[in-house]
Amino acid sequence: MMTKTFAAAKINLTLHVTGQRPDGYHLLDSLVMFADVGDRVRLEPADAISLEVKGPMAAGVPADASNLVWKAAALYDLPVAITLEKHLPTAGGLGGGSSDAAATLFAMVDLTGNTTMPEGTTGLGADVRVCLARQAARMRGIGEDVQPVEGVPELHAVLANPGVAMSTPEVFAALDEKQNDPMPKRIPRWRGAWSAIDWISKQRNDLQAPALKLAPVIGDVLAALSALPGARMARMSGSGATCFALFEDRGEADAAADDLADAHPDWWVTAATLR
Ligand code: ATP
Missing domain, CATH: 3.30.230.10 (Ribosomal Protein S5; domain 2)
Structure with missing residues (x-):
């Protein structure tokens, strides 16, 4: 088998x-x-x-x-x-x-x-x-x-990685302030992708600033993602260097991923649906 x-x-x-x-x-x-x-x-x-x-x-x-x-x-x-x-x-x-x-x-x-x-x-x-x-x-x-969050709408994304490997311990070590605000106590029941993205955009990735210090190219990735037509926000995932832009529509994410891949053939770029 x-x-x-x-x-x-x-x-x-x-x-x-x-x-x-x-x-x-x-x-x-x-x-x-x-x-x-x-x-x-x-x-x-x-x-x-x-x-x-x-x-x-x-x-x-x-x-x-x-x-x-x-x-x-x-x-x-x-x-x-x-x-x-x-x-x-x-x-x-x-x-x-x-x-x-x-x-x-x-x-x-x-x-x-x-x-x-x-x-x-x-x-x-x-x-x-x-x-x-x-x-x-x-x-x-x-x-x-780990608490499952129910009722989260499907989100669409473009993921981009500039080809730099990030060491998670090094990124944490480069974070000056370890004591930052948590997310709001309750994660709301969103009505659709629009409201979910609106809420997410008000939160943070505290590792983004230290990762940017270690690998300034992440700034180029975030700028390129933010400039994509239809992109509602851009942020880094985990300790980087992959960043994501969020979209309400998969078709827009697909088109934007094609554009970004053409402009940066050396980056890893893909459209994705998040669940
Ligand atoms: P995280 O978001 O959890 O920090 P990451 O995506 O940044 O993870 P991984 O791709 O999981 O990091 O790889 C981190 C290190 O783990 C690699 O440098 C590699 O040497 C080692 N490793 C062990 N198993 C695997 C695997 N199955 N795939 C990739 N790397 C692995």
């Missing part, structure tokens, strides 16, 4: 850094959604665990036991041959590794029929929890507190 799972890109529509614990972990308050673009994970029972990494974004992704898909699969007794097809930029703020790990866990549930997650899943990474939710969610604490 063989099983395939989709590992959706995680977009932090907001990312408020609200504190730092004595052990160094940062406290977050983030609204996360998932895109219809992502990696693909294929698993097949085998004599021993193995990993092949392929696809347009495979370069530089470890194909050994340090890969999160390997670590996730190794939590089970069943050895599997893993094929990981990378479409998401690595170290790009889209939670690629975490989403790949979550997809592997879902695939292992499929293969083993065992629906209880093994011990050690949280040790895979702070974003694995939210990636297991696979739906719009509010993430708090150090990522362990």
